[in-house]
Amino acid sequence: MPKGSEIRKADYPIDKLFLDRWSPRAMSGESISEEELMTLFEAARWAPSTYNEQEWRFIYAKRGSADWDRLFNLLMEANQVWCGNAAVLACAVSKKTFTKNNKANPVHTFDCGSAWENLALQASIMGLVAHGMAGFDYEKAKIELNIPDDYKVEMMFVVGRHGKKEDLPENLQEMEYPSDRKKVSEFIFEGKFRI
Numbered sequence: 001m002p003k004g005s006e007i008r009k010a011d012y013p014i015d016k017l018f019l020d021r022w023s024p025r026a027m028s029g030e031s032i033s034e035e036e037l038m039t040l041f042e043a044a045r046w047a048p049s050t051y052n053e054q055e056w057r058f059i060y061a062k063r064g065s066a067d068w069d070r071l072f073n074l075l076m077e078a079n080q081v082w083c084g085n086a087a088v089l090a091c092a093v094s095k096k097t098f099t100k101n102n103k104a105n106p107v108h109t110f111d112c113g114s115a116w117e118n119l120a121l122q123a124s125i126m127g128l129v130a131h132g133m134a135g136f137d138y139e140k141a142k143i144e145l146n147i148p149d150d151y152k153v154e155m156m157f158v159v160g161r162h163g164k165k166e167d168l169p170e171n172l173q174e175m176e177y178p179s180d181r182k183k184v185s186e187f188i189f190e191g192k193f194r195i
Contacts (some may be wrong), residue, residue, distance in 0.1 A: 004178035011184065021124035022178035023131040027085040027160030027169050031062065036126065037088060042160065043122030047115040053098060055108045056115040059145050060090035070144055074156065076135040082168055086129075086158035091141055092116055093151045112154050123159055132157040 005019040041058065049055060061067035063086060071089045072080065083089060093110035098105050116132060123130035138153045147153060165176040 001092075007178050008180065012100065017121060017125060018162045019178075020164060021121055023120075024162060024165075024176060025082040025172055026163040026165045026176055027082075027087070027129050027158070028163040029063075029085040029115060030087065030161045032087040032128065032159065032161065036128070037062075037159070039126065040122050040128075044115040044119040047118045049111040049114070050096065050105065050107050051100075053095070053108075053111065054104060054115075055095040055105060056112040057095070057151065058090050059093070059147075060088055062088055065135070071156070074136045074144060075133070075142045077134045077135075079133055083133075083158050085163055085167075086160040087149045088159040089156065090159070091145055091156045092154045093145075093147055094154055096150055096152050109152065109154060116155065116157070120157075127162070129160045129162055130157060159178045 001120050003016075003020045004022045008019045010140045011021060018130045037060075044056065044058070045054075045055075047056070059071070063084075068089065071091060072083065074091070075083055075089075084184070092112055094108040096105060097103060120130040120132070133156045136156050141147065141153045141156075145153075148189040168176060
């Protein structure tokens, strides 16, 4: 499997870990150890959060476990096609209010995203696949995973060991490479927003 830094080129000096992280779909079906899994969640633990709220929560299942089907059946069919070879399937949720006063937390989603990014970068460093998804039934997830009303379902993701792209359906094989990004000048604005 190619490293992103072998294909992608940054316009400004950054650590290659940002270039190496990408979202493959091809996984081998091999399991990951409990220590590897907890290392990923440990990385998520250290994400920045407003008032140190740490509002992210992760519900996960290992492939072959009693809980796997509950999470797997939340996925759209197009994602089920390739997620079957993942070692772990998880759902990320965030607490919508502050614990100390129950007031609305306007950045709960942002902070949960920071925790996911830490986890994804750690997976890349460890040579694992981590692929986030929006293609699942959010309402069903809330019910099936027993998520309280004070929490928002944010995303699902898989973790696994790299597999062969040839094992993916043909249409997915074409997308199995580290994609490029917009130029910095396309998403930054000095002083005010511009179209």
